[in-house]
Structure formats: structure tokens, C-alpha cells
Amino acid sequence: MYKHVSVLLKESIDSLNIKNDGIYVDCTLGGGGHSSEILKQIPKGHLYCFDQDDYAIEVASVKLSKISDNFTIIKSNFANIKEELEDLGVMKVDGILYDLGVSSFHFDIPERGFSYHSDALLDMRMDQTQQISALTVINQYSLNELTTVFSKYGEITYPKRLAVAVIKARDEKVINTTQEFVDIILDATPAAVRKKGHPAKKVFQAIRIAVNDELEVLKKSLESSLSILNQKGRIVIISFHSLEDRIAKRAFNNAVKVDIPRGLPIKDSDIPREFIKITRKPVTPTDDETTENVRARSAKMRVIEKL
Ligand SMILES: C[S@@+](CC[C@H](N)C(=O)[O-])C[C@H]1O[C@@H](n2cnc3c(N)ncnc32)[C@H](O)[C@@H]1O
Structure with missing residues (x-):
């Protein structure tokens, strides 16, 4: 059994403003920490939980069943939130x-290939039925594609140098394992960068984002989520790096924007808005939480409400 400590648990659940008969969606079930808290507060409502990982679903469903049976688990990418809910006859929801x-557990189970600390086959798929894995990205992407992945998703400052090193290594032999990849990264990293922490951290992040297409699915999902909220419904999003936070920030900024036709004597405040941002600045964990849980250090939470 694995242990996942939920981040910003109280802050996020409070921000959902839960009604006891409401319909809620947890797009990232994981260990079921957040879902459990939602479920406890909706004796007359229903919770829909998404995860694309079979192991997460297996573990969390046991945990949730001990609370109540007012939940449905959907094994799907949250990019499909609207379609999957529509298939179940759910058109609008009160919080996401x-x-x-x-x-x-993705890091703790070495065979999942997410961790640069263990040695395992390169994988990094959340959905293990998906074809593309870290093996595919590292061994088949072109020089340009790898350079883009490293610079865009890992914000690596020497992306081409690293991409060239990967191509050179795989020309000799397929790169199969996490440690083979770590060695290539260490060799290609300038000494000055190596002093700033393990260089594989950001490179692994970049490959993981590419394998799971994390940024594109988030953009698609947020667009759908904004369109299925009931009045007073809220979206709460906790992100862990600037690329994700930027997408959330942009999606929420676009949602609250109003277009004033040019030349009309109307003030911005005169136009009825569809959404309002509940958090002007992202909420971050307390010092106590980051001391207890290192993973919480980079967390940022944003909240929006439909008016
Ligand atoms: C950080 S964990 C969630 C932890 C959970 N809130 C808790 O308190 O236990 C994120 C989970 O979301 C899942 N996930 C990430 N991206 C997803 C996506 N695009 N579609 C479906 N599930 C996704 C992962 O498989 C993982 O189990």
C-alpha cells in the first residue's frame, strides 16, 4: 500500500464551497485523499472521479467505499471530462x-520508470495502455523534437546539447533504462548547472510531460470544465510547476475577461461577468505543510467561480 499525502487539502476542499446535495468532480483521484473529503460532505450528492491509472483507481476505490457509495470512478483522461460525464447523463456540475x-506511488514503484533515483525500464506512462512511453520519446523523437521537449517542458538551458548527446548514445545502443538515461544527462550537463541540483530532475519532468501530453490535456480539460459549471460552481486547481500554473492562470483570465465593443461609453464594471476569480494570487501551502511534505513546496492553487 502506498502513501500519498494530499497537498493543500483543507484549502482546496474549503474553496469548493461544497453543498451536501451537489455534483462534484475530482479530475485527479490518485490516492483518493481529496475525494474522501469531498465524499464526506455530500451525503445527498454525487462525486465523479477521474484517473487514467489503474493502480490509483484500485487503491482509491477501496478507500472511498468505506465512506459511502455516492461516487463513480471513470477510468479516462480528464481531457474527456465533458464527453464522459455526458455519457452518464451529467450535463452540469457544482465543482471540479x-x-x-x-x-x-508513481515515483515509489521503480517499475513505473518515473524516478531518476531507481533503475528501471523507461516508461513514465500514467495510462499503461497508452502506446507512447518514455522509451519512445527518448529513442524515436528527432533532434528538433527532443530539443523542444527539453527546453519547453523542462526549461533546460542547454536543450540542444542534451538532445545531441541522446541521439549520439542511442545511435550506439537503444537507451532502455532510467539509469542509462541519467548517465547521458550527467555527461551532457555543464559543470556549473550540475552544482545547482540533480540535472535529471527537470529532464525527467520534461519527458514525463511529453509522454503524457500533460499541458495539452490540461488546456482541453479546463475549457470543458468551464463550460459545464452550474451557477456558483467552482473550479479549484492545484499545480506543481510554472508551466501548469501558467495554463490555469491564462484559462481563468480569459474566462473573466469581458469584451467591450470599441467606442461604446461603457465601463468594464457595467458588463455582467460570467466568471469571477476567487483567488487573485495563487494560494500556497503554509510553512508547516511544506516542512511536513516536501512535495507541497511548489504547489499553487487557483480558484474560479461561475456567476
Ligand atoms: C497528484 S495525484 C492526486 C492525488 C489526490 N488528490 C490525493 O489526494 O490522493 C494525481 C493523479 O491524477 C492522475 N492524473 C494525472 N493527469 C491525469 C489526466 N490527464 N487524466 C486522468 N488522470 C490524471 C494521476 O494518475 C494521479 O493518480
């Missing part, structure tokens, strides 16, 4: 939660 990224 995202706690992005991977669960602790």
Missing part, C-alpha cells in the same frame, strides 16, 4: 478539482 501531476 484538479490536483495535477503524478502520485507518490
Whole structure:
């Protein structure tokens, strides 16, 4: 059994403003920490939980069943939120939660290939039925594609140098394992960068984002989520790096924007808005939480409400 400590638990659940007969969606079930808290507060409502990982679903469903049976687990990418809910006859919901990224077990189970600390086959798929894995990205992407992945998803400052090193290594032999990849990263990293922490951290992040197409699915999902909220319904999103936070920030900024036709004597405040941002600045964990849980250090939470 694995342990995943939920981040910003109280803050996120309070921010959902839960009604006891409401319909809620947890887009990232994981270990079921957030879902459990929602479920406890909706004796007359229903919770729909998404995860694309079979192991997360297996573990969390046991946990949730001990609370009540007012929940449905959907094994699907949260990019499909609207379609999947429509298939179940659910057109509108009262709150949606995202706690992005991977669960602790993804790193703790070496065979999942997410951790640069263990040695395992390169994998990094959350959905293990998906074809593309880290093996595919590292061994088949072109020089340009790898350079883009490293710079865009890992914000690596020497992306081409690293991509060239990967191509050179795989020309000799397929790169199969996490440690083979770590060695290539260490060799290609300038000494000055190596002093700033383990260089594989950001490179693994970049590959993981590419394998799971994390940024594109988030954009698609947020667009759908905004369109299925009931009045007073809220979206709460917890992100763990600037790329995700930027997408949330942009989606919420666009949602609250009003277009004033040019030349009309109307003030911005005169136009009825569809959404309002509940958090002007992202909420971050307390010092106590980050001391207890290192994973919480980079967390940022944003909340929006439909008017
Ligand atoms: C950080 S964990 C969630 C932890 C959970 N909130 C808790 O308290 O236990 C994120 C979970 O979301 C899942 N996930 C990430 N991206 C997803 C996506 N695009 N579609 C479906 N599930 C996703 C992962 O498999 C993982 O189990």
C-alpha cells in the first residue's frame, strides 16, 4: 500500500464551497485523499472521479467505499471530462478539482520508470495502455523534437546539447533504462548547472510531460470544465510547476475577461461577468505543510467561480 499525502487539502476542499446535495468532480483521484473529503460532505450528492491509472483507481476505490457509495470512478483522461460525464447523463456540475501531476506511488514503484533515483525500464506512462512511453520519446523523437521537449517542458538551458548527446548514445545502443538515461544527462550537463541540483530532475519532468501530453490535456480539460459549471460552481486547481500554473492562470483570465465593443461609453464594471476569480494570487501551502511534505513546496492553487 502506498502513501500519498494530499497537498493543500483543507484549502482546496474549503474553496469548493461544497453543498451536501451537489455534483462534484475530482479530475485527479490518485490516492483518493481529496475525494474522501469531498465524499464526506455530500451525503445527498454525487462525486465523479477521474484517473487514467489503474493502480490509483484500485487503491482509491477501496478507500472511498468505506465512506459511502455516492461516487463513480471513470477510468479516462480528464481531457474527456465533458464527453464522459455526458455519457452518464451529467450535463452540469457544482465543482471540479484538479490536483495535477503524478502520485507518490508513481515515483515509489521503480517499475513505473518515473524516478531518476531507481533503475528501471523507461516508461513514465500514467495510462499503461497508452502506446507512447518514455522509451519512445527518448529513442524515436528527432533532434528538433527532443530539443523542444527539453527546453519547453523542462526549461533546460542547454536543450540542444542534451538532445545531441541522446541521439549520439542511442545511435550506439537503444537507451532502455532510467539509469542509462541519467548517465547521458550527467555527461551532457555543464559543470556549473550540475552544482545547482540533480540535472535529471527537470529532464525527467520534461519527458514525463511529453509522454503524457500533460499541458495539452490540461488546456482541453479546463475549457470543458468551464463550460459545464452550474451557477456558483467552482473550479479549484492545484499545480506543481510554472508551466501548469501558467495554463490555469491564462484559462481563468480569459474566462473573466469581458469584451467591450470599441467606442461604446461603457465601463468594464457595467458588463455582467460570467466568471469571477476567487483567488487573485495563487494560494500556497503554509510553512508547516511544506516542512511536513516536501512535495507541497511548489504547489499553487487557483480558484474560479461561475456567476
Ligand atoms: C497528484 S495525484 C492526486 C492525488 C489526490 N488528490 C490525493 O489526494 O490522493 C494525481 C493523479 O491524477 C492522475 N492524473 C494525472 N493527469 C491525469 C489526466 N490527464 N487524466 C486522468 N488522470 C490524471 C494521476 O494518475 C494521479 O493518480
